[in-house]
Amino acid sequence: MTTRPRRADARRNVEAILDAATATLARDPDASINDIAKAAGVGRVTLYGHFENRAVLVAAVVERAMRESEASLRGIDLSGDPAAALVRLIDATWQVTLRYGALVVAAEKSMPVAEMAAAHSEPRERAQRLIDHGRDLGRFRTDLPVSWLVTTMHTVTHAAATSVYAGELPADEAAHAIAATMLGLLTPPGQTVPDVGVLRLVR
Amino acid sequence: MTTRPRRADARRNVEAILDAATATLARDPDASINDIAKAAGVGRVTLYGHFENRAVLVAAVVERAMRESEASLRGIDLSGDPAAALVRLIDATWQVTLRYGALVVAAEKSMPVAEMAAAHSEPRERAQRLIDHGRDLGRFRTDLPVSWLVTTMHTVTHAAATSVYAGELPADEAAHAIAATMLGLLTPPGQTVPDVGVLRLVR
DNA sequence: CATAAGTCGAACATGCGTGTACGACAAGAG
DNA sequence: CTCTTGTCGTACACGCATGTTCGACTTATG
Structure with missing residues (x-):
């Protein structure tokens, strides 16, 4: 997150995660990282690759x-x-x-x-x-x-x-x-x- | 809880727990059992002695x-x-x-x-x-x-x-x-x- | 097409809240 | 005063969400 992803699919994933997090958290503020990753069609690890924390993710959203x-x-x-x-x-x-x-x-x-x-x-x-x-x-x-x-x-x-x-x-x-x-x-x-x-x- | 407590302090504690739970949960719905017990001036174990579950406690409240x-x-x-x-x-x-x-x-x-x-x-x-x-x-x-x-x-x-x-x-x-x-x-x-x-x- | 960049699943560590078990100890009822 | 009924601290087992690590695998990019 500190340095922008170089590859196209990576940037696409970041967007997908942001979108999924927005939608998911808007429905359930207590939604788990797992839920968000799943909703984004992405592995949990990948998500952590782009956002260090839950806090960082929420902040970005x-x-x-x-x-x-x-x-x-x-x-x-x-x-x-x-x-x-x-x-x-x-x-x-x-x-x-x-x-x-x-x-x-x-x-x-x-x-x-x-x-x-x-x-x-x-x-x-x-x-x-x-x-x-x-x-x-x-x-x-x-x-x-x-x-x-x-x-x-x-x-x-x-x-x-x-x-x-x-x-x-x-x-x-x-x-x-x-x-x-x-x-x-x-x-x-x-x-x-x-x-x-x-x-x-x-x- | 199924059978009423026979001793006076027990009944008093049940009341205290109920009161504390009401006040605590009214402020923070996610308050832990520990918080409630502490607020009631009672050990966590004692609380479980009177209410099997968190669910049972909440229901009673x-x-x-x-x-x-x-x-x-x-x-x-x-x-x-x-x-x-x-x-x-x-x-x-x-x-x-x-x-x-x-x-x-x-x-x-x-x-x-x-x-x-x-x-x-x-x-x-x-x-x-x-x-x-x-x-x-x-x-x-x-x-x-x-x-x-x-x-x-x-x-x-x-x-x-x-x-x-x-x-x-x-x-x-x-x-x-x-x-x-x-x-x-x-x-x-x-x-x-x-x-x-x-x-x-x-x- | 070769390589760096990114993905993914599984496994592990950690922290936290829940619920249980034990045993020593205090307090109220009769 | 005695004995039942509760209390309390500690310790443990469990589930769950958070992060991290590792290694194998895939994909974009030059």
Whole structure:
């Protein structure tokens, strides 16, 4: 891993391992190295040839996942109508969450707390900026801490992923459900919840 | 465990183990038997003297937790004003969740799926009844599946517990936050979110 | 096609959590 | 006070996941 593999199949295997690890860990954060190697169609020894540790492997997976996530989330326009912006953010976030699922849980067990906090801060700040924006316009509620609202948004998204995995919620309805849910809860007391016109943006 | 302990200190130890296991597993579902025994101020061997297995121990803990939970949840009046009833239900549910936290996760790993589903069905049905009631009165939204709303309620409550454990949310504000959150997201689009008058019931 | 680079299975070492066995010792019930 | 019932420490057996080592075998690359 310190020096790149010279041969083509080696590089292909590294990719396969990364992919398999992502998929496997997203389903079961406690998956064994053996499971991952098997899922990658590769011997366990080969895996160790490319990644010294479980920790190193997880770190690599997380790093790649974060790069891709950031790439698709960074470009989102958070300005303009807060409700519409929220739908945009949720839509993109949902795709990422569905792909990487419970990978976060696996990461939490082998990554130092500091790094973990740093990894979380980016998306949290994004959501927080959006909510602040909506508050400034009087469109989002101010009677609850922003951090709590952000937490709720994260949690609800995660719950949707779990529900989809469990077959309780159709995957193509998930983003809509999350958006409708969040839009409802972000609307201030004494104010009318935005109607379906906005929600239709999702699908 | 099959036959009750005859001696007083034995019975006391069983209680201590049950208490320690509840507290320890609520924090870390993967806690070892050793940790639990230590937390109970008891030798590991003693623990095995009372509970054959980890599974048996977990089952006992869960069973006791469910008995207590059911006792405090069964009596709740779900009729009348849906918003007020929701606040009542959340208030009681919150106490239970705070005490038993992530114990569910520990249970999921050693209990058969069927039993687990059965254990979940009771509280889910309760919430579902309440939401249905609110829908009938046109006070709760009908544009999302009931099961999703119930899941969300469960998830949000759980997130609150995690936040409190992490010190991000004061314990005495949690129930209020959950109630405000759920009331907000349950209100139908095109309708005014109930104001603070109801929420004040919580605190 | 020759060789360096990579793969693979089997075997081994290690650490950890679980569960059991033993024997000395303490504590409660009658 | 005596004897049954528990407790506790130590030690052991076992299974399981993690890493490592070895040697034979395969594959890309120049």
